[in-house]
Amino acid sequence: MAGSRFTSALSVLSLASAAIAAPLTSANTANVLNRRAEEICKATSDCIPFTIEVAWGGVDATGAGSRGAILTNGSFPGPALRMKVGECVDFKVINHLEVDTGVHFHGIQQTGTPWSDGVPGLSQYAIKAGDTYMYRWTADEQGGYFYHSHYKGQLMDGLYGAIFISPSDEEENPFSAVDSSAVDALKLAAAKTEPLFISDWSKYTFDQFFAIEEAANIDIACADSLIVNGMGSQTCLTKDQLTALSPPQVANLTAGAGYTAKGCIPANTPATQGNFTRNLAALPADVYDTCTPSTGKTYTLEVDAAAGYASLTFINPGAFAILKASIASHKMWVYDYNGHYVTPQQVDQINVANGERVSVFVKLDQAAGDYQIQISNMGLNQVISGSAVLKYKGSAATAVTGTALLNVAGNPITNTTTVVPFNALKAAPIPAEQVSKTADRTIRMQIQKLPNQPDAYRWTLAGNTPYDMSNDDGTPLLYKDPATIQESDIIKKTNMGEWVDIILETTGPLAQPHPIHKHANKFFMVGQGKGPFNWTSVADAVAYNASMFNFANPPFVDGYTTVPGEGTNTWTVFRYKVEIAGAWFLHCHMQTHFSGGMAIAILDGVDNWPYAPSDAGKVCQGEGSSNSTWNPSCNCPASCPANPGKGPDGNGQGNGQSNGSSGSGSSGNSGSGSNNASGSSNSGDNSGSSSSSSGSWDNGVWVGPNNPSTGDVTSSENTGSNSYVPNSNTGSYSSSTSGSGSGSNDTSPIKTFTGAASSSHVSLFTVLALAVAALSL
Ligand SMILES: *[C@@H]1O[C@H](CO)[C@@H](O)[C@H](O)[C@H]1NC(C)=O
Ligand SMILES: *[C@@H]1O[C@H](CO)[C@@H](O)[C@H](O)[C@H]1NC(C)=O
Ligand SMILES: *[C@@H]1O[C@H](CO)[C@@H](O)[C@H](O)[C@H]1NC(C)=O
Ligand SMILES: *[C@@H]1O[C@H](CO)[C@@H](O)[C@H](O)[C@H]1NC(C)=O
Ligand SMILES: *[C@@H]1O[C@H](CO)[C@@H](O)[C@H](O)[C@H]1NC(C)=O
Ligand SMILES: *[C@@H]1O[C@H](CO)[C@@H](O)[C@H](O)[C@H]1NC(C)=O
Ligand SMILES: *[C@@H]1O[C@H](CO)[C@@H](O)[C@H](O)[C@H]1NC(C)=O
Ligand SMILES: *[C@@H]1O[C@H](CO)[C@@H](O)[C@H](O)[C@H]1NC(C)=O
Ligand SMILES: *[C@@H]1O[C@H](CO)[C@@H](O)[C@H](O)[C@H]1NC(C)=O
Ligand SMILES: *[C@@H]1O[C@H](CO)[C@@H](O)[C@H](O)[C@H]1NC(C)=O
Ligand SMILES: [Cu+2]
Numbered sequence: 001m002a003g004s005r006f007t008s009a010l011s012v013l014s015l016a017s018a019a020i021a022a023p024l025t026s027a028n029t030a031n032v033l034n035r036r037a038e039e040i041c042k043a044t045s046d047c048i049p050f051t052i053e054v055a056w057g058g059v060d061a062t063g064a065g066s067r068g069a070i071l072t073n074g075s076f077p078g079p080a081l082r083m084k085v086g087e088c089v090d091f092k093v094i095n096h097l098e099v100d101t102g103v104h105f106h107g108i109q110q111t112g113t114p115w116s117d118g119v120p121g122l123s124q125y126a127i128k129a130g131d132t133y134m135y136r137w138t139a140d141e142q143g144g145y146f147y148h149s150h151y152k153g154q155l156m157d158g159l160y161g162a163i164f165i166s167p168s169d170e171e172e173n174p175f176s177a178v179d180s181s182a183v184d185a186l187k188l189a190a191a192k193t194e195p196l197f198i199s200d201w202s203k204y205t206f207d208q209f210f211a212i213e214e215a216a217n218i219d220i221a222c223a224d225s226l227i228v229n230g231m232g233s234q235t236c237l238t239k240d241q242l243t244a245l246s247p248p249q250v251a252n253l254t255a256g257a258g259y260t261a262k263g264c265i266p267a268n269t270p271a272t273q274g275n276f277t278r279n280l281a282a283l284p285a286d287v288y289d290t291c292t293p294s295t296g297k298t299y300t301l302e303v304d305a306a307a308g309y310a311s312l313t314f315i316n317p318g319a320f321a322i323l324k325a326s327i328a329s330h331k332m333w334v335y336d337y338n339g340h341y342v343t344p345q346q347v348d349q350i351n352v353a354n355g356e357r358v359s360v361f362v363k364l365d366q367a368a369g370d371y372q373i374q375i376s377n378m379g380l381n382q383v384i385s386g387s388a389v390l391k392y393k394g395s396a397a398t399a400v401t402g403t404a405l406l407n408v409a410g411n412p413i414t415n416t417t418t419v420v421p422f423n424a425l426k427a428a429p430i431p432a433e434q435v436s437k438t439a440d441r442t443i444r445m446q447i448q449k450l451p452n453q454p455d456a457y458r459w460t461l462a463g464n465t466p467y468d469m470s471n472d473d474g475t476p477l478l479y480k481d482p483a484t485i486q487e488s489d490i491i492k493k494t495n496m497g498e499w500v501d502i503i504l505e506t507t508g509p510l511a512q513p514h515p516i517h518k519h520a521n522k523f524f525m526v527g528q529g530k531g532p533f534n535w536t537s538v539a540d541a542v543a544y545n546a547s548m549f550n551f552a553n554p555p556f557v558d559g560y561t562t563v564p565g566e567g568t569n570t571w572t573v574f575r576y577k578v579e580i581a582g583a584w585f586l587h588c589h590m591q592t593h594f595s596g597g598m599a600i601a602i603l604d605g606v607d608n609w610p611y612a613p614s615d616a617g618k619v620c621q622g623e624g625s626s627n628s629t630w631n632p633s634c635n636c637p638a639s640c641p642a643n644p645g646k647g648p649d650g651n652g653q654g655n656g657q658s659n660g661s662s663g664s665g666s667s668g669n670s671g672s673g674s675n676n677a678s679g680s681s682n683s684g685d686n687s688g689s690s691s692s693s694s695g696s697w698d699n700g701v702w703v704g705p706n707n708p709s710t711g712d713v714t715s716s717e718n719t720g721s722n723s724y725v726p727n728s729n730t731g732s733y734s735s736s737t738s739g740s741g742s743g744s745n746d747t748s749p750i751k752t753f754t755g756a757a758s759s760s761h762v763s764l765f766t767v768l769a770l771a772v773a774a775l776s777l
Pocket of ligand 5: 531532534
């Protein structure tokens with residue numbers, strides 16, 4: 001009997017949601033989806049809780065003094081998240097910044113949780129200063145990943161941390177190809193893989209950096225230092241050293257000027273910066289020209305030779321530098337690349353482009369000592385290096401030992417040294433993945449500096465239009481009806497199940513490499529070449545020369561770097577199957593190019609468009625702090641436009657009574673009424689924290705403050721969703737308050753109140769007596 005009461009209370013609740021979700025008719029509102037998925041907070045969560053608090057602070061990465069940066073739980077980089085395939089995480093972000101944010105889970109496909117991809121403007125509203133957002137997603141593939149800010153250029157301010165997903169017990173791995181006699185040792189090493197974030201670093205915050213780009217009209221590609229896990233130094237080479245290290249093209253590109261004191265191709269170089277009008281007076285001297293040495297800490301990773309092998313996962317969260325890494329006296333076995341096990345390759349050097357993860361095994365067979373892990377820039381743009389130390393347990397070394405393969409420019413130390421680099425083209429996924437030999441849809445992209453405009457730092461992925469960072473502040477595309485979204489240069493649509501070709505052509509004459517990252521559905525890198533892509537489709541190109549393509553065992557990844565070229569255009573083709581619907585980014589992971597516009601949005605699966613839960617992002621009661629500052633007015637799609645109007649409160653009532661001496665209950669409060677877009681803001685009444693009102697019910701009479709039945713709850717007591725429609729006189733609104741009641745020993749049956757609507761508005765109202773229901777179940 002009590003059970004059936006609970007059931008009926010639930011069905012009243014779903015009736016209420018169904019009614020709230022009635023289709024909207026106003027033409028003004030047709031582009032905002034009002035159908036919502038089930039609320040996630042309705043069920044208790046058994047996901048792993050993981051909380052990060054992000055705050056602005058100071059970081060002295062290079063010993064040159066502190067600069068402003070984002071600290072994640074007080075550290076830089078942030079703490080690592082380790083989980084296993086099949087597990088889900090409740091990843092809570094508490095934003096103590098004075099600005100908005102959004103946290104992306106790089107490489108995680110977000111199957112079924114398209115609202116957890118962390119991209120403001122695409123999959124969520126930005127997390128406002130002071131707010132909390134709870135992401136939830138399930139780990140569906142093993143591998144190395146990372147979380148990082150996806151709000152404007154915050155990645156350059158240091159908001160990032162590693163994610164490691166260990167395989168299910170039965171998953172196939174390629175370890176026996178590394179060392180068939182040590183598979184168990186390799187498994188143990190992989191399970192404890194250590195993150196090495198290798199990155200360029202600037203003394204300027206992203207906002208300062210971008211302001212310099214705009215003022216000087218320069219696409220900056222000159223770093224202060226290369227850091228490893230937030231530690232490094234600024235090293236300055238002499239003019240003679242730089243000259244000796246310059247490849248011939250540099251003298252050519254710079255008309256004989258050569259590198260600056262920072263080892264950079266000068267800002268005033270048309271071949272790299274383009275033929276734009278520059279304002280070099282607005283370029284601080286330390287951005288390109290003056291080098292001031294400083295010595296910071298060196299990251300040291302201790303390894304135990306008794307384990308046989310160590311696993312290292314290199315991750316490049318950097319702004320623009322594609323890096324290479326090598327370890328003195330040690331070879332590396334690459335076994336995991338951008339989210340997949342791969343056919344292992346034994347190498348001397350790995351290349352890690354921005355956004356990439358490369359996991360390697362290192363055989364610990366050298367004398368106990370300190371071995372240098374050397375990082376250097378791949379590009380011609382700058383001679384710069386950095387380092388960390390691989391320290392054998394028990395090493396008493398006071399200086400690095402072993403034989404380095406590369407010089408500070410990242411080139412082989414002698415012209416007889418053989419250096420075997422990792423070859424990403426041969427990184428076939430393990431287990432094998434099938435790629436279709438034909439495609440259903442082709443999306444053509446032309447990567448270039450934005451033509452016919454004056455800004456050197458503006459880029460386009462699409463060919464003509466840059467993606468504008470201000471979209472991060474807008475209504476997420478996920479929350480719109482895709483039928484109302486126009487396809488354009490920067491917004492593409494696909495249907496579920498289709499195979500899609502993305503043809504990326506990079507405009508020369510100096511075609512830079514671009515590490516292109518795709519959110520959600522991973523892709524196969526099926527082909528590439530130099531010259532223009534002269535064909536109308538991949539099928540035409542295959543007919544011309546099938547050897548340009550690999551449909552047998554191509555890399556299967558969330559990121560791949562386009563082919564560089566000098567004096568020519570180049571092309572690269574990705575092919576993927578649309579399996580996960582949502583609003584996803586495709587973009588260059590060099591922050592400078594991305595901020596300049598090198599991105600498009602792909603609406604995957606518009607014929608099967610997903611709905612976010614109405615409480616997407618909310619920290620559910622009982623999961624994490626009950627004092628969260630989640631602001632429903634900024635996560636519910638229909639309620640976020642500027643200056644929203646407020647519908648009248650529904651006349652909800654609650655029933656928190658129990659017949660024990662204590663209990664808890666919740667009251668629903670929903671109503672519909674008219675919105676006035678120019679009316680007062682909602683933020684007072686319906687946003688706020690989830691601390692609950694408390695009081696008690698005595699035969700239906702509330703004893704205590706903040707009677708939930710009157711709807712007269714203040715911002716700090718009112719939680720729930722609030723949806724309304726801007727610029728329209730119709731809309732709906734709901735909120736719920738949970739309260740804990742101290743029981744009055746009332747033995748009367750649970751009451752269901754039907755609230756009279758205030759004035760003429762319809763009111764929907766539900767009651768749940770959770771404690772009683774729980775007691776009786
Ligand atoms: C981050 O800090 C919060 C608050 O101190 C804590 O609850 C949380 O567990 C920390 N997260 C990690 C991953 O250590
Ligand atoms: C640069 O190289 C091009 C072609 O390789 C050549 O034509 C040109 O003269 C060179 N310029 C300089 C300054 O060496
Ligand atoms: C700059 O203009 C010159 C002369 O028109 C041209 O040869 C060169 O390719 C241009 N460089 C770039 C990067 O567009
Ligand atoms: C290698 O370097 C040596 C000495 O620096 C030089 O004599 C020799 O010609 C170089 N060999 C090649 C193939 O460049
Ligand atoms: C592509 O077109 C260009 C310009 O017409 C031509 O020079 C080049 O040979 C063509 N490439 C191929 C592979 O057909
Ligand atoms: C076909 O493409 C392959 C791989 O790029 C290349 O090696 C070969 O020369 C090409 N053949 C022709 C006839 O263009
Ligand atoms: C919530 O806030 C109240 C009042 O400020 C405080 O007493 C309580 O400890 C907080 N609870 C949590 C979980 O932070
Ligand atoms: C909206 O509210 C404003 C201010 O209260 C009022 O002037 C205006 O007439 C109202 N508009 C509608 C459509 O109700
Ligand atoms: C309710 O009844 C129990 C047992 O009869 C008693 O111990 C308790 O104090 C009563 N609670 C209230 C709030 O009256
Ligand atoms: C709760 O009330 C019911 C009758 O409504 C009664 O049967 C039951 O014993 C009461 N439970 C307690 C713990 O007082
Ligand atoms: Cu790029």
